[in-house]
Structures are given as structure tokens and as C-alpha cells.
Amino acid sequence: MASLVWDYVFCLLPSLLLLLLSQALCWPRVHCWTRLAVRAAAWRLWVIICLILELPLDRNTTKWTKEAGSAGTDILSGSGQASDGPRLICKPTALAKYLLRHCGSLARPTLASWPRGDPHLQTLSSQLWGPHGDTLQFTRDHLLLKDGGIVALDWAVGTRLAERRRWEGRKEHQPGGKMLGCFTATPPVLLLIPQFWGGMTPHLKVLCHQAIRQGFYVVVFHPRGTAGCPLTTARLTEFGDPADLEQAVAYVHSSHPSSALFAVSEGSGSGVLLSYLGESGSSCSLTAAAAISPVLLGQQWFETAVPPIYRWGALFKRKMQLRRYAGSFRGLLDVDQALSCSSLRDFEETLSCSSAQLQQTASSPPVFSPSSGLSSGSSSLRGLSPSVAWALGERAYPPKDWDSYWERNEPLRDADEVAVPVLCICSRDDPLLPPASSLPLPLFQSNPYFLLALTDGGGHCGFTLQGRDEVQGGRSGYNEAEDDNWSHNAVLEFFRVVADFLKREERESGIYMSPPDYSQAVQWSRSSNMAPTRRRRATVVRRQRLQAPEESTLEAEEESFTWKRSYTR
Secondary structure: OHHHHHHHHHHHHHHHHHHHHHHHHOOHHHHHHHHHHHHHHHHHHHHHHHHHHOOOOOOOOOOOHHHOOOOOOEOOOOOOOOOOOOEEEOOOOHHHHHHHHHOHHHHOOOEOOOOOOOHHHHHHHHHHOOOOOOOEEEEEEEEEOOOOOEEEEEEEEEEHHHHHHHHHHHHOOOOOOOOOOOOOOOOOEEEEEOOOOOOOOHHHHHHHHHHHHOOOEEEEEEOOOOOOOOOOOOOOOOOOOOHHHHHHHHHHHHHOOOOOEEEEEEHHHHHHHHHHHHHHHHHOOOOEEEEEOOOOOHHHHHHOOOOHHHHHHHHHHHHHHHHHOHHHHOOOOOHHHHHOOOOHHHHHHHHHOHHHOOOOOOOOOOOEEOOOEEOOOOOOOOOOOHHHHHHHHHHHOOOOOHHHHHHOOOOOOOHHHOOOOEEEEEEOOOOOOOOHHHOOHHHHHHOOOEEEEEEOOOOOOOOEEOOOOOOOOOOOHHHHHHOOEHHHHHHHHHHHHHHHHHHHHHHHHOOOOOHHHHOOOOEEOOOOOEEOOOOOOOOOOOOOOOOOOOOOHHHHHHHOOOEEOOOOO
């Protein structure tokens, strides 16, 4: 009998222990201790994983914040001291002050802490996996370029959720008004530029969802040879070559001439976007642009060592693209050497620089095949016709060496020519970029077109917000996940505020501008206000505002500053 009782006790013991544990966890103090213990154990486990994967835990990038700027450059915090939230580093202009008053996302200090805020977890999640539940629907346009190349433009035609919201909005639509979700008769167009190695990441897909919800036409630019886009020429897109993007922007602008055009780049995709803004200058068709975790110094980025897991991931993508056309490129490049490279710099130098390429004497033009691309046997002009080679200029020839490659591909080489507002969002703990102390802060402090939103955390294209619990199931789960990304909210709100600022200045100036020319000409008057003018017209003369004797030195500096598009390009 006694043995039977003990058998019952042993059988019920696990259930009793679970019952006691559940009751104990109801006590606030025990619950707090348990949470701290679990957090400490998880942190120690994560430290071990980082040591195995050679992931840095401390970038040691906070010591330089006291030297980050001078008085008047850190607009958000008002001084050079470090702040808990994002810091807006820029020249104190009317646009910057307007952004601070109306763009609440730039002043939101609610980025997630560990573990959701860990830079590596955010980076890997944004590049490898993301929320699911509502699939994007795209339709592809293949754009034939001047040199015979092809780039792909994926137009987001909607999502199941967007279609439902659009239908609900039509029921409440009033003639002459706006529909729900900011849908208008001429919605703005948002051009997305992926990473340099191409492909749609979960981070970019979430941005597509959120932009569609807010009423944007969304189009994704895919360079030649990436994301299933066929490669029909012997030219691969160099890191900072904006020629293909320039033709794509012209096509998008001609397709929607009455819509404002914005552009967002992701990570290394900023190389081509910033190069385009600099080379196009005042002829740029964009109203504003933004770069999330941008590569501002391209050569330094290629030469800076990154953790092996990220290096091998980027190399894998690039080598898979090269393997697809390996047979066609063997007569032009040392494909075997490129495939054996163990660093991004060696791979890029082998593909792009003539000093690392095979020297060919054959002069016969290449033969193109829709299935395998091009055949070997092109000349030093890469099989280009004389007219195309003349149009491409120096880019018809490969650069001589690594330094000459960056003389024509550095993203900020023509930063002084940029003529539209550009918001760069960076984090100090970005594991894919050089340390934040190497950021070109003087550019943002002196150039009125560049604004830098700098955060303590966020990883690479992460920027997860704090206080958002993961929603399990339900049709609203994806919407909650979209709102978790601070950079997406900040970028889309930045575009809205910039457009409102330009329209306000247009009304105040009393100058009418047709929609196609609205994003082409912008003048900043002597009071630091932007007033749109028609392209290539005489400068509008405005009455000077009298300056009070008690105005500060900073205000006097703003009065002497004039911003207008000079049409130098």
C-alpha cells in the first residue's frame, strides 16, 4: 500500500512542481528575478555564439560623440553632447528647422534594446527573414539601355491588404478630396534601390508594404544581371556608375510626369544613388532622396574588414551572379581567379580593373544569346559600337587600377553638385560599415542638402522600435510588424514633410509651377526658404527682408545663404 502511494506521488510530482512554479511566477518579485535570470543566461549564450562566429560585441564608437559637431550643427540635441535618441546633424537651415517641427519620427528615442535591438540580430533578420502573411505583387518592365544592356523595373501593383484598404477608401472618397491612405489622383512615385549585389531583402519588402499603404507608387530598380534580369552586354555595373539609374529615372519620370518622384537606397545601393544625385546636379528628376545605412565612402568600405559571416554572405551573392555568365566572361575576365577571391575588394578589383583582367587581342564583337548572355571575343571597348563608346566616355574602358576605379565611382565625388534634400540614416553599431567615427561629418555640417540622422543602435538596415510586441497570427500582424521599423517611418515622413515644405514655399512666393517641373527647380531665397521656379528661367527677384539689429549671428549667417539650382550639368 505504501509503495502504491509513493507511486502516485512520483507521478504527480512534475505536475505539482509546474503548479508551484506558475503560482510563484505570479508574484512580481519572483517574476522579475526569473526574467533577469533568463536574460542573463541568454546574454551569456549570445556572447558564446558571437565568439564562435567572430562577431564583435563592442564597436567602441561612443567615445567620439563629444567631437561630433560644433555649436549649431547637431540640431536635434542642440549641442555636441551625446543623446539617447537619434541626432540630426546638418546645416541649420529653414528646411532643417521645418523638419524638426513637423517630422516627429526624427525625434523618437524609442529604438529597441537587447535582444531585439542587438545589431547582429537586426542585421541578419533584415537581410534574411522577415514577417510574412501578405505577399507583394509585382509586374516587371525590362528597360533597354543605350548600350544594349537591360535593367529591370519591378512595379508593385499592390497587396491583398492594400487592395482591401483601397476598396474601403473608395467608399468614403469625396470628389476632389483624398482617399484613405493618402491616395490621390497623382500619387507620388517611390523608387527603391536594393543592395549592390541585388535582390529584394525582407527589409525592402516591408518598406514596399508601408509605402503602398501610404499611397505611393512603388518601383524597384534592379541593375543588369541581378534579380533575374538578363545580362546582354559585357559591361557589369560598377559600384558608383549611375548611367543605368539615370535612364531608369528618366523612364519612370516620363511614365508619371505629374507625380513627385522620391528615391530610397538600401545599404550599398547608396553608391549608385548618391553618384546619380551628384552627376545629375540641378537636372535631377527627384524631389528628395534618402539612404538607409548608406555606404558613404566606397573605397574605405571595400577595404575595411567585416565579420566573416557578412563577408561570405556578400561574396556568395556576387559569385552566384558571376557563375551564371561564367562561360561568356571567360574571354574577358579571369573568372576562376574572381571565384576564388576571399574578399570583396579582390573580387571587385578582378572584375573591374584592367590590371587584373586578361589581356585579349581579339577584335571581333561579342555574340549575344538570350539564354547565356554574351560570348567571348570582345575588344578593349568590350564589344561596344563607336557611338555607344563615345556616349559612355571613360566608362567604355575598364579602369587601370584600384585607385582609378574609385576616382570615378566614389559615391560622394560630386557631392557639391547635389541639388535635392538627402536624408542619410546611420547607426553607430552598424556591423557592415566602417566605424561611425569615419563618417564625413563636415559634409553634413556645411552642405544644406545633406542631413544625417545618427542613432546609437539599429544595426544595418534594422532600426527596430521598442515596445512593439510580436503579434501572433491575425490579419493585423503584418501591419504591426511594419510599424516596428523606425527608419521606414522616418523616411516616408521625411518625404511628406519635404513635399509640404516645398508647396508652402511655392504658395508664399506666388510662383506657379506645373507638376512636371516641380521637382526640377528649387530656389532657396535669402531668408533660407525654398521657392520652386521653372527650369532654366531667369532668377526670381524677391524683396529683401529687413534684418533686425538684435538678430543672432546664426540668423545672420542664414540670411547670407542662397540655395538655387545652378544648372551646371
